[in-house]
Amino acid sequence: MFELLGVPPQALFGQLLLGLINGAFYALLSLGLAVIFGMLNVINFTHGAQYMMGAFGAWMLMQYVGIPYWGALLIVPVIVGATGILLERLLLSRLYHLDHLYGLLLTFGLALIIEGLFRKQYGSSGLPYTNPIPGGTNLGFMFLPWYRGWVVAFSIVVCLATWFMIEKTKLGSYLRAATENPTLVRAFGINVPRMMTLTYGFGVGLAALAGVLAAPIYSVNPIMGSNLIIVVFAVVVIGGMGSIMGSIVTGFGLGVIEGLTKVFYPEASSTVIFIIMAIVLMIRPAGLFGTQR
Numbered sequence: 001m002f003e004l005l006g007v008p009p010q011a012l013f014g015q016l017l018l019g020l021i022n023g024a025f026y027a028l029l030s031l032g033l034a035v036i037f038g039m040l041n042v043i044n045f046t047h048g049a050q051y052m053m054g055a056f057g058a059w060m061l062m063q064y065v066g067i068p069y070w071g072a073l074l075i076v077p078v079i080v081g082a083t084g085i086l087l088e089r090l091l092l093s094r095l096y097h098l099d100h101l102y103g104l105l106l107t108f109g110l111a112l113i114i115e116g117l118f119r120k121q122y123g124s125s126g127l128p129y130t131n132p133i134p135g136g137t138n139l140g141f142m143f144l145p146w147y148r149g150w151v152v153a154f155s156i157v158v159c160l161a162t163w164f165m166i167e168k169t170k171l172g173s174y175l176r177a178a179t180e181n182p183t184l185v186r187a188f189g190i191n192v193p194r195m196m197t198l199t200y201g202f203g204v205g206l207a208a209l210a211g212v213l214a215a216p217i218y219s220v221n222p223i224m225g226s227n228l229i230i231v232v233f234a235v236v237v238i239g240g241m242g243s244i245m246g247s248i249v250t251g252f253g254l255g256v257i258e259g260l261t262k263v264f265y266p267e268a269s270s271t272v273i274f275i276i277m278a279i280v281l282m283i284r285p286a287g288l289f290g291t292q293r
Contacts, residue, residue: 015260023258027235028213033047034236034246039196049114052223054208055214056220057072057080061076072212081208084200115226124223147217163244234277235273
């Protein structure tokens with residue numbers, strides 16, 4: 001078969017698939033961050049820990065209750081999202097009128113506490129989770145595992161559904177209006193604090209959903225979120241803070257770029273996203289899809 005710049009197609013398309021899978025998680029996590037920042041103006045550093053909680057939630061439902069992956073896919077985002085609602089009501093709601101730094105420091109501290117509790121209970125070695133869709137198909141130029149294909153397809157559907165809800169529905173118009181002028185929205189009888197609380201819970205639920213999807217692919221361990229969150233924040237900055245479509249397009253795009261970099265210049269694969277971020281910030285400080293506030 002053909003080779004591109006001396007790279008066999010199996011390696012090229014294999015890395016493209018890995019890039020799409022990583023991009024799916026980048027997109028889901030950055031989407032949750034964009035929803036939270038766009039509505040609450042809070043930089044949620046707890047997002048990585050909540051992603052980890054999603055993976056552990058799926059593992060615990062399987063281990064202790066016997067609920068399989070498909071049940072966890074529905075139950076875990078609701079449970080973890082509910083913990084996010086509690087967190088927003090008790091702590092974050094007190095910081096909305098303060099500088100962004102207070103919210104960042106609070107959520108960063110909470111992330112360390114959550115990670116420490118899970119590490120104390122389960123250690124750092126990682127726990128296995130059964131693949132719910134075993135097997136795959138040979139495409140001729142590469143082998144496509146069914147589950148990894150499912151993750152990419154399902155992530156795209158969730159991302160587009162979220163974008164449609166926020167950009168094209170009446171609920172989304174209320175959310176965007178409350179971001180710009182909460183006083184005016186309250187005048188129309190809309191409970192803005194409740195809307196903000198549910199928005200945070202929804203963003204946390206997206207992080208937990210990504211964690212459930214990640215459980216059969218990656219080892220379920222307490223540091224899985226902290227290993228990913230810095231890259232996800234870079235994705236959000238490149239796409240534009242608070243931009244829904246920017247998070248989706250940038251997440252998948254940077255995942256593919258990272259995968260191709262591993263093929264053609266592996267030494268730069270761990271830094272290519274941050275190099276792109278630096279270039280974008282020099283040219284367009286608000287991000288590719290963002291607007292100046």
